Amino acid sequence: MIDILAIGSHPDDIEISMGGALCVFKQQGYRIGICDLSRGETGTYGTPEQRQEEIKLANRILSIDKRITLDLPDGNIRNTEQARLKVIDVIRELKPEIVFSFVTDISRHPDHTHTGQIVKESVYLAGLKKIETEFAPFRPSQLIYFPELFINRKPDFIIDVSDFYEQKIKAIKAYGSQVTVTGDETGIKTFLRSDNFWGMLNSRAQYMGAISGVKYGEPFFCDSPVRVMDVYKAFIKDISFK
Numbered sequence: 001m002i003d004i005l006a007i008g009s010h011p012d013d014i015e016i017s018m019g020g021a022l023c024v025f026k027q028q029g030y031r032i033g034i035c036d037l038s039r040g041e042t043g044t045y046g047t048p049e050q051r052q053e054e055i056k057l058a059n060r061i062l063s064i065d066k067r068i069t070l071d072l073p074d075g076n077i078r079n080t081e082q083a084r085l086k087v088i089d090v091i092r093e094l095k096p097e098i099v100f101s102f103v104t105d106i107s108r109h110p111d112h113t114h115t116g117q118i119v120k121e122s123v124y125l126a127g128l129k130k131i132e133t134e135f136a137p138f139r140p141s142q143l144i145y146f147p148e149l150f151i152n153r154k155p156d157f158i159i160d161v162s163d164f165y166e167q168k169i170k171a172i173k174a175y176g177s178q179v180t181v182t183g184d185e186t187g188i189k190t191f192l193r194s195d196n197f198w199g200m201l202n203s204r205a206q207y208m209g210a211i212s213g214v215k216y217g218e219p220f221f222c223d224s225p226v227r228v229m230d231v232y233k234a235f236i237k238d239i240s241f242k
Helices: 012-026 049-061 081-094 109-127 160-174 195-212 230-234
Strands: 005-008 032-038 066-069 099-100 142-146 157-161 215-224
Touching: 005 012, 005 081, 012 032, 012 049, 012 099, 012 157, 012 160, 012 215, 032 049, 032 081, 032 160, 049 066, 049 099, 049 160, 049 195, 066 081, 099 109, 109 142, 157 195, 195 215
Parallel strands: 005 032, 005 099, 032 066, 099 142
Antiparallel strands: 142 215, 157 215
16 A cells, blocks of 8 residues: 555656655655556657666655556557556555646647546546456545646646755656766757756746745646645745745
8 A cells, every 4th residue: 555646658757747746755754656557668769678677766766665567558548448447456456545647638748638537537436336346446535636847827736846856857867768868969859858858847847946935846736725734834935035
């Protein structure tokens, strides 16, 4: 069993989208897990075998308690009954109280859009007794959404990842077949293998941090209001942002 489960389409989705938040949760004492719906087998660079080794390295960097990789087709993830049943089984097996996945209405990659849809439906369906799978019914308390790298609207809340941003970057760089590690852009064919990716990633983290009064932040969306237990800590800003 784990406390928090983040579900992405491909290896490295979670590290890019909320690697810092996972570090925060880990420091707070929660057990964290990741589920990748595909192995990333159709990516321009790297092989499934390479990506599995990269996953192992990223897991060590982020201290992931449990990671599951499903076999949905990379580039053709669709919201089907078969896909939902696979995700339902993961949710029932791991029993997370909080699930994270892609927000669907502002995702550009079709796999990300369909992943968000699959997860949203599966979080509810996992609690229905008459849907039979290998594990007993279980429904998480909440589903929270993260955006792709590009964000075009105000998030519902931001997590301060300032103390863990370098750890997040190190975890992303574990995927050496997908991102540039040395800044060498020779023969670049994808956005992730360009310095523009790092520029966008850093700019977003700094902007999300600035509007919430910290150095680095990660944005999230949710369907229900956020319950704040300490208003002072939630809204006070670092001196440099006052």
